[in-house]
Amino acid sequence: MKVDDSYRETHALADGTRVTLRLLQPSDAEDLRRGFRALSPRSRYRRFLSEAAELTDEQVRYLTETDGVNHVAIVATTESLDLKSELGLGVARFVRLRDAPEVAEAAVTVVDEAQGRGIGRLLLALLARAARERGVRTLRAEVLAANPPVREILREVGAVVRSDDGVTLTADVPLAPEAGHDESPARRLLRAVAASLASLGR
Secondary structure, three states: OOOEEEEOEEEEEEOHHHHHEEEEHHHHHHHHHHHHHOOOOHHHHHHHHHOOOOOOOHHHHHHHOOOOOOEEEEEEEEOOOOOOEEEEEEEEEEEEOOOOOEEEEEEEEOOOOHOOOOOOHHHHHHHHHHHHHOOOEEEEEEOOOHHHHHHHHHHHOOEEEEEEEEEEEEEEEOOOOOOOOOHHHHHHHHHEEEHHHHHHHO
């Protein structure tokens, strides 16, 4: 299924939580604000390199009004306890570089209470798929060097570290197969996520 405005896919996490993945919409603006407020200062700093407690109106517009080609954002949600609304669990996005259209900066954010449950890997795998569909061949990430969970994900997908000054780390994840290899790092991640989801049924 192509990752576009009609895309909607549901997965079950190991704890039984059902998570729906879809493209982020402008109508998600207030939910995005609430999700940002719910992040701990540590999580906000890890993701945004800032401890600001609120997003500005300009930031919210930029994060939600994407074009679906050069700027793509995918949200993971679950139903509220009363089944009347969606609760945001995480967002993954890429923004294509103007001077290098086959490269896109990527980022994944998961709310604190949902971290460590596989949502970040699920979002990253789908983001890689959406990027490949749009001609992106490399995802670039800038993260805090002292962020073990993200470093582990980057290691799993065979990311190439471009710089690491001990404070921030910049790494590239190639989405096309390397010479002499049948699978790209992104494909290996997709296979790993698929295998982990399939194992839930057993």
